[in-house]
Amino acid sequence: MAIELFNTLGGQVETLVPSDGAVLRMYACGPTVYDYGHIGNFRTFIHVDVLRRALKQQGVAVKHVMNVTDVDDKIIQRAAAAGVGIGVFSARFENAFFEDMEALGVERPEFLPRATENIPEMVSLIERLAARQAAYQAEDGSWYFRIASDPGYGKLSQKDFDGIEDGARVDVDEYEKDAARDFALWKAVKTGADGVREHAWETALGAGRPGWHIECSAMATKYLGDNFDLHAGGEDLMFPHHENEIAQSEGASGKPFARHWMHVRFLLVEGKKMSKSEGNFYTLRDLLLKGHRASAIRFLLMSVPYRHQLNFTFDGLTESTNAVDRLRTFHRRLKEGQWPEGLSNGMTGSDADVAAAIATARQKYDAALSNDLNTAEARAAIFDMVRAVNVAADQGTLVKRDVQAALAVMERFDGVFAVLVDNDAEITRQALEWAEREGRMGEASPELVATLSLTDEAIEALIAERTQAKKTRNFARADAVRNELLAKGILLEDSKDGVRWKRK
């Protein structure tokens, strides 16, 4: 089953298949590493991850490139303010970014080129544009793309540029551009107000640094060729960033750039646009310090399909925590339980309803993801199966063959959702260590600190004490221990195989 994906270019749902019949070549706009990533950033990266995992699961090999923008205005400014070079400054946030991505279970793309390591490729691209009269140098030495050279300009964002007044919002008097909408390919070096010369590269184009869009064109083409399968990013990048990438890439190569464009919608936080001024702006680390689990954050961010607006709320985070717990509990129940080969009541086969429910779940799960990555329907299919199999298990009609089938569906589900393996405590512990180093422990929730201060051994010692108390029917003491643990965020579960515990 192939994946049907909405293509911004053309506005239609199309089958996404490798054009070379072998490997799907995709490029996703990556982070500009000037600060810690926020949940909006990660929603986009997680949905691109859903796509790549779903493709691989359906047998499509993937070559995925994601850039790291390690030079731009903000980086230059903030590095200067911090009194360090841009390399030192950006490396710090690049490392943090990849730690966060790993915490959220996002797979690493095959290639992660940095902008600053691909300057010659960008220069050569601009030179090719200049040779075709699609780029020109202005008086101050900066290079611009000539939009008039591209009759197809605007095809991605479907903009009617006749209706937009030049100068209404566009900075017309920025140097000597031929036309207001022409955008910078190469920015000539400037000297700041403090008299210090900004970071610059000496190149055939003159001393300067790359414009915003050129790096993506240069790196996408370098790794994937002039024409490739898919280009993805947040919805805000559609214009002008992606439009300009198309213009400059196609202007240089004379060939179509990416065939398929995927744009992930912005999220809302507590019903409003996320912004620092609204006080609803959260980085992943903010949430981890508040005691939210990485798995719940991933699950919430991916539960709403990428083309729909997600309302990220703290209630939603609780919901996701509980939902992930339910899936993990179910998964463990299947793996650890003892299941009969067949039914004892004369039937040798499995319970037909359960087997059918499992098969249906698998089929619906695949169909949902194939249908423009409908993660909401995919998870619904899994929960339907969870209920059906739990009922059978409770009724004693669940046999080994069905357990194995159900486990296979869970593994398939987790191949994309990636929430069943519990690394949450470890991730949170790392976040706390980071907060300690950064002097931000004040932001950590007290319950979280209490929970993680208890070692597994200490917890198990208390549980042993409770078990002993229960044996002597000293329930008051047993409950006291349980409540003490609960106060520190440890939940106990008695079962016939002993006591299980987990961190809340």
Place this chain on the structure above:
RNA sequence: GCACCGAUGGCGAAGUGGCUAACGCGCUGGUCUGCAAAACCAGUAUUCAUGGGUUCAAAUCCCAUUCGGUGCUCCA
């Protein structure tokens, strides 16, 4: 201001012309348990922002209004 997208139960959310409007969480009652937890069962929207229209049939199509979001400017 112009353009585009959206509004579904207490919350999140799927469904885009025709079965009783998925699924998750929450809540209420029950089973189980020393009590819990986990799991299961039952209940929880006669109705899909509001008003009009098209149709045998609308949450789904059309128009208007209200509210939210995005782009036009750095932004995932």
